[in-house]
Amino acid sequence: MASPRIDPLTLEVVELIGTVVSRYYAEYDQAAAQHSLTGAQARVLGLLTLEPMPMRQLAQKLKCEPSNVTGIIDRLELRGLVERRPDPHDRRVKLAAPTEEGTATALRLRESLDFAREPLARLSADDRATLRDLLHRMLGEDAAEA
Template sequence: MTADDPLTSEVIRLFAKVTDRYTREYEAAAAHHGLTPQQVKALIALDEAPLPMRRVAERLGAEPSNLTGIVDRLQNRGLVERRPEPNDRRIKLLATTDAGKAAAQDLRSRLRFASDPLAALNEDQRRDLRDLLQLMTEE
């Protein structure tokens, strides 16, 4: 299977189209809130549950040292806060504030390109797509 194969070429073209549209939508949603795409990713990850900095960095594929600046800027805007971990006070958890939760909810509502087409798929199709994407992204 090579890029010269018509099916492979079509799949690559479709991936590029999806990626381009998703990137444009993501950047527009971030800009609406005066955030960078990385700040949006961090905010949405934290909105699910408070997490240690290391886990957020893993989710974003970022180094913890780079994440510190992202989190500092989100904290300065009142969107996230650092909390002590109840079972180990040496660990700081990152969590969204009420303002951060509202911003994350608004951001999700603006990111329709990704969710609308997925809604057209039934649950089995979404599972199949997820499994194929996981297979393609395994390292």
């Protein structure tokens, strides 16, 4: 049985999303390198500034193996950007958390990202809100939940 054809508009939207993602990652990796970080290290540090979390949860968010995350955390810890601390709810679990320097580095990195800021500045506040809501719908999320 042949798979149904995707309409040209859907193909164009998929291509545009791919272009946006590609540009975002290229700039993110470039900004990370300016802070002597790999893109993966920068993403982990960014996630940890939102909330400390165990390696397993980081791995789930990054869609990779926990052993990969452990290596990233080890390198960030050596640089003084991350520390491991006991989970206050379960002392058997270790949480990765940013240090003060790690939080400052993540903030500087975020501020150096022009890709999202420049193209989004071309959209009105209403357009940005509509785009946000559409992206939440695409991900099967209620905008109020996120």
